[in-house]
Amino acid sequence: MASKGCLIPLPEIRRFINDSMISAGSPESHAAMMAEVLSAADYRGHFSHGLNRLEMYVKDVMTKSTDAHATPVIVSEKASIALVDGRNGLGPVVGNFCMDLAMKKAAETGVGWVSARGTNHYGIAGWYSLRAMAKGFVGLSFTNSSPLLSPTRSKAAALGTNPITLAAPAKGDSFVLDMATSTVAVGKIEMQQRKREPLPPGWAQDKEGHITTDADKAMEASCLMPLGGAEETSGYKGTGLALMVEIFCGVLSGSKYGPFIRSWKNTSEEANLGQCFIALDHSAFDSGFEDRLSHLLSTIRAMEPANPEKEVLVPGDPEKWHMKIVDEQGGIIYHKNQIDSSMQLAQKLKIAPMKAVN
Numbered sequence: 358m359a360s361k362g363c364l365i366p367l368p369e370i371r372r373f374i375n376d377s378m379i380s381a382g383s384p385e386s387h388a389a390m391m392a393e394v395l396s397a398a399d400y401r402g403h404f405s406h407g408l409n410r411l412e413m414y415v416k417d418v419m420t421k422s423t424d425a426h427a428t429p430v431i432v433s434e435k436a437s438i439a440l441v442d443g444r445n446g447l448g449p450v451v452g453n454f455c456m457d458l459a460m461k462k463a464a465e466t467g468v469g470w471v472s473a474r475g476t477n478h479y480g481i482a483g484w485y486s487l488r489a490m491a492k493g494f495v496g497l498s499f500t501n502s503s504p505l506l507s508p509t510r511s512k513a514a515a516l517g518t519n520p521i522t523l524a525a526p527a528k529g530d531s532f533v534l535d536m537a538t539s540t541v542a543v544g545k546i547e548m549q550q551r552k553r554e555p556l557p558p559g560w561a562q563d564k565e566g567h568i569t570t571d572a573d574k575a576m577e578a579s580c581l582m583p584l585g586g587a588e589e590t591s592g593y594k595g596t597g598l599a600l601m602v603e604i605f606c607g608v609l610s611g612s613k614y615g616p617f618i619r620s621w622k623n624t625s626e627e628a629n630l631g632q633c634f635i636a637l638d639h640s641a642f643d644s645g646f647e648d649r650l651s652h653l654l655s656t657i658r659a660m661e662p663a664n665p666e667k668e669v670l671v672p673g674d675p676e677k678w679h680m681k682i683v684d685e686q687g688g689i690i691y692h693k694n695q696i697d698s699s700m701q702l703a704q705k706l707k708i709a710p711m712k713a714v715n
């Protein structure tokens with residue numbers, strides 16, 4: 358095994374995730390959906406939400422705190438909205454169902470807004486917006502999650518890292534915003550822990566409510582700072598956005614919300630998360646949306662950079678660069694510690710470990 362990491366081709370990553378989920382007790386079609394979302398996260402460079410999360414889903418299924426066989430049902434609907442009960446199924450199974458329903462409604466009425474309860478962690482929120490964008494819609498998705506974010510002036514966590522995502526098609530281009538409303542996703546702190554590296558200041562608080570750069574102390578406190586960081590740097594705006602997501606997710610759907618969601622990685626009760634999926638048919642508005650968006654994005658990218666060595670980017674560009682690199686190198690390079698954890702998981706689940714090509 359190379360000390361710098363191991364190169365694993367994408368199909369092998371999907372195979373490993375698929376086998377893991379099936380061995381844990383998931384039906385094949387549901388395991389395949391999980392494999393798609395997790396491998397897309399690593400492909401896009403969001404290592405917090407790919408292989409790094411697999412063990413958590415395996416545990417959820419093995420402890421039966423998630424019902425891997427469950428399929429979602431529509432509780433009520435109108436022309437352009439629906440309330441869905443995920444029946445405690447796997448997050449990606451519920452998420453794909455809901456965004457497909459939102460797109461169906463958008464095709465008929467111009468907009469589809471689907472609110473889900475009884476669901477579970479669904480991976481990168483961007484996956485569901487990208488699913489809508491691939492069919493020509495503007496896609497938005499939001500989810501609540503276990504309390505890990507400390508509202509401004511609070512010593513303890515009370516909100517999830519509640520991501521916001523919007524994916525919009527442009528001519529030969531795209532805009533893909535996919536972000537936690539905490540300064541970073543909790544998985545990024547876990548990744549620093551895996552690598553034994555410190556955190557930049559402003560990511561997390563310790564148990565005493567002070568900003569910490571120690572990944573162990575940060576995970577022990579599980580108290581991330583809102584987007585913007587401390588109050589002095591406008592962290593209250595991140596707190597507001599996290600609450601907005603919570604209104605779209607938990608409050609609207611009747612799922613659990615805020616501090617009443619089970620604690621992070623607790624499998625003694627159902628998560629009962631809330632999620633929100635919106636598809637918008639931009640052609641119902643003025644024509645030329647994709648041309649105008651393309652013009653806007655290229656204008657921003659063409660701005661003179663403040664640092665000549667770093668070009669101006671728009672949301673979605675870092676992920677595009679990452680995918681290009683993965684394609685060129687023929688797979689994803691994982692940190693050695695991630696590979697070691699995957700080997701241990703393979704042994705536990707009695708499946709073939711991932712085969713590296715270096």
Ligand SMILES: NC(=O)c1ccc[n+]([C@@H]2O[C@H](COP(=O)([O-])OP(=O)(O)OC[C@H]3O[C@@H](n4cnc5c(N)ncnc54)[C@H](O)[C@@H]3O)[C@@H](O)[C@H]2O)c1
Nearest residue numbers: 480481482502518520534535536537541542670671672673
């Ligand atoms: N399911 C959940 O409960 C949950 C919770 C939190 C986060 N997440 C996921 O975690 C992932 C990571 O979130 P994050 O907030 O740490 O992401 P991030 O900070 O890496 O990126 C956030 C956004 O900023 C853009 N961006 C990054 N650098 C940029 C630059 N220099 N110029 C312009 N745009 C730039 C990215 O394209 C992205 O759209 C996301 O996929 C998110 O959906 C999921």
